[in-house]
Amino acid sequence: MTKTTVRVAAGQGFWGDWLEAPVRQVEGGPIDYLMMDYLAEVTMSIMQKQKSRDPNAGYARDFIPLIERILPTLVSKRIRVTSNAGGVNPRGCAEAVLAVARKLGFAGKVNVGLVSGDDILPRLDELIARGHELRDMDSGRPLSDIRDKVLSANAYLGMGPIVTALGQGADIVVTGRVTDTGLTLGPLFHEFGWRTNDWDKVAAGTVAGHIIECGAQSSGGNLLRDWRKVQGLANPGFPIVEASPDGTFVVTKHPKTGGIVNVPSVTEQLVYEMGDPHSYITPDGVADFTTIRLKQAGKDRVQVSGIKGGPKTPMLKVSIAYFYGYKAVGTLVYSWPEAYDKAKAADRILRQRLQDLGLSYEQILTEFVGADATHGRLAGPASPDAPEVQLRIGVRAREKAPVDRFTREIAPLVLTGPPSVTGFAGGRPQVEEVVAYWPALIDRREIEPGVKVEILKA
């Protein structure tokens, strides 16, 4: 029987979000689904690197101890989970979940839905050979320019395989690169039996997913308007969508939690990372954000309605990560008086030394934290009375050697540069590998036939 309300709760806004959130979502009140988004743009490449060192790795490892913590509640309250924690190894992730379920005595009681087919790394050469140029959506360059540096390549899948997995009885759906919105759309289309070409419903579910995909960022976290009035953020209530079969929904949070759900908090999240609001494109359809109606419908309840959408496009986005080079960032703190001038002098000295050593970089960027680091020249002239200014210098190069040498040039400034300097106890800056993002498009007919859904039993 079709439910009249389906509650989808956000448990994580990104890999590294508050660990208590999913626990409080399943325990703090009624929900039907817990959705957890783990994948930012370059997360897949980090996971790919981990997998190349250990074939069992390559997914969001935090997901497993979390499931272990909440599984008894999931089972007793019949809450189902959708998550893209699987990263570049959804099978390894699914098997780790099954192992935890068995360990807790839920053998035969938990079904894991495994979604795969987003990973096109093994197919790249074949795709390029058949004329798929996979051009960078920003620069227009063909992928062949950097083919030898590619670390991961994944197509963004939509809700389709999640709807299938839920229909086949999955309790926990583990995917690779499924869009964050797909994790919310899947449960709604499964529960309400909406047709996947009902574009207004797709758009409504997409907006619902977008509102909760960044966790507490729609329920009082990072809220600029009246930020002092947001109470209880030590225990922030993560957002919950209460969806109705007609495509309208309410955004809310559990009682006795902090934060706030109001029209401003939801609006700030709606405009977050927005492009052209008339066409918010996902693999499942195109949502028109200029049709969204918001209305306060009680304390910590915002009613969302009116959403219109259009058909899905023939293309899927592909997220490609490639090795770019190296970077490092060094910092030192200069104190009053004339802190800014001292930091500026140190920057000049350091740059001269790098030049004298014959080191070259793609970029050297100097920022003065406390003066211009966040707003640049808009911050106005630095105060000569600033109590302290942090010198922050970053360098980037294609080769490792100049970056490595740079990391050894920060500490010497303490005894060989301007006075009243501190804040170097952290030691030498780390050389970081730069993995860059290459967004491209591919015909969905190349991807969709290879998408696979399996139900694994604990």
Place this chain on the structure above:
Amino acid sequence: MPRNSRTRQKPGTKTVQLRWLAHARSGDKGDTANVGLIALEPEYFPILVKQVTAARVQRHFKGMVRSVDRYVLPNLNALNFLLHGALDGGGTISLKTDAQGKVYSTALLRMSIPVPTGLARKVSGAR
């Protein structure tokens, strides 16, 4: 040379910073930062639509962004600005503290626009 907005001021108007008229949130897509600018009160929205044009925002961020697009969302009393080339390469390439454009939002709220004197008096920070 910073232009003195007061010299251009029409009679009956005063300039106020956007922080008294709007709130904002920003994010990133590659080397583009977006800023969603949301009117604090519905009656401020037409003023924002008229005064906070793409050209004026581009001038505000001169030297910091390559170009600016603007979209209007009357349903949310909001404007969305795309600031292209704002993130020094963006993503993991950028060396900036704000590589993901998280605080371009408040940088836009520094901008001043002329509003009727009565409104300027009503909102805090009126000059």
